[in-house]
Amino acid sequence: MASxxxxxxxxRVTSYDVARLxxxxxSAVSRCFKPGASVSRKMRARVMKAAEQLGYQPNxxxxxxxxxxxxxxxxxxxxxxxxxxxxxxxGLNRNLAQRGVRALLFTLEQESDIDRLxxxxxxxxxxxxxxxxxxxxxxxxxxxxxxxxxxLYNRSFRDRQVNAVCCDQSEGERWLVDALIxxxxxxxxxxxxxxxxxxxxxxxEGALARLRELGAKHISVVEGDFGYHSGGTGLKKLRDxxxxxxxxxxxxxxxxxxxCLDAARHEYGLAVPEDLSVVGFDGVGPARWTSYNLTTVRxxxxxxxxxxxxxxxxxxxxxxxxxxxxxxSGEMIPGxxxxxxxxxxx
Numbered sequence: 001m002a003s004x005x006x007x008x009x010x011x012r013v014t015s016y017d018v019a020r021l022x023x024x025x026x027s028a029v030s031r032c033f034k035p036g037a038s039v040s041r042k043m044r045a046r047v048m049k050a051a052e053q054l055g056y057q058p059n060x061x062x063x064x065x066x067x068x069x070x071x072x073x074x075x076x077x078x079x080x081x082x083x084x085x086x087x088x089x090x091g092l093n094r095n096l097a098q099r100g101v102r103a104l105l106f107t108l109e110q111e112s113d114i115d116r117l118x119x120x121x122x123x124x125x126x127x128x129x130x131x132x133x134x135x136x137x138x139x140x141x142x143x144x145x146x147x148x149x150x151x152l153y154n155r156s157f158r159d160r161q162v163n164a165v166c167c168d169q170s171e172g173e174r175w176l177v178d179a180l181i182x183x184x185x186x187x188x189x190x191x192x193x194x195x196x197x198x199x200x201x202x203x204x205e206g207a208l209a210r211l212r213e214l215g216a217k218h219i220s221v222v223e224g225d226f227g228y229h230s231g232g233t234g235l236k237k238l239r240d241x242x243x244x245x246x247x248x249x250x251x252x253x254x255x256x257x258x259x260c261l262d263a264a265r266h267e268y269g270l271a272v273p274e275d276l277s278v279v280g281f282d283g284v285g286p287a288r289w290t291s292y293n294l295t296t297v298r299x300x301x302x303x304x305x306x307x308x309x310x311x312x313x314x315x316x317x318x319x320x321x322x323x324x325x326x327x328x329s330g331e332m333i334p335g336x337x338x339x340x341x342x343x344x345x346x
Contacts, residue, residue: 091305231259
């Protein structure tokens, strides 16, 4: 007759079991599994062989209880980044992982949703936060009360000292406006992003300020949502407002610029750039496709994500560090979507 006694569940292998089999101390086992810890090659090989034999896997939760750190960082990012989302996320995740920290991703439909999400983020006891969304003063107060270091990614705060990594949005818009003015454009349309986006505000304000500084008199501004379809809708609004198509459209991001280009060509039969010039901002991959070849300003994502991770982890290690802002210049990329002065087109 078969036995009805259930088998005892297998006990979890611990670092002490590995240490016993490898003939080393438990602290030596811990060092072997800690990124960057000092340990000899011979000892690491012996410990890893024992761990593999026993099927041992370090317990990240237990290690965090001992160290007082979760070894996780929250990444809060808006879905409005659209085509740029993967590049930013990959850069942040890669730089965090290289330092033994895992990214915990939180996404927002709109930047104004951050208040609803903030409590949830803080409940995870993250070591730090990288926030690619607009924060209010009360929200910053709430984070600081919890003593959680944070870095704003491509956002800043004008009236308060906070850690921030930014592309110089105004500088990039000046480059674009200068090139368009020098090429003889006179009627300008601007398609901004959503009203709760600080990135959109900085880009739109930068373009407007430079246009007025250079004496442009015919400027119309309509609001988009950073999405592809709002580029086409924005062009229609501009045509209705002006009574004709503008000479040049300055879009607050590449995604809207691509939508504007397609609408200009396929809905209104305009030749680009002969009848209409279109420029964007970001430097997303599709902007380089032959059918678009968009004139834009590319953000240095690799350098910006590396800086954001370095800044946050420096403040995890040393909370007393003073707030710091790092600004990066973009790169103007001339394309076939805009008629530019010869010097700017090179």
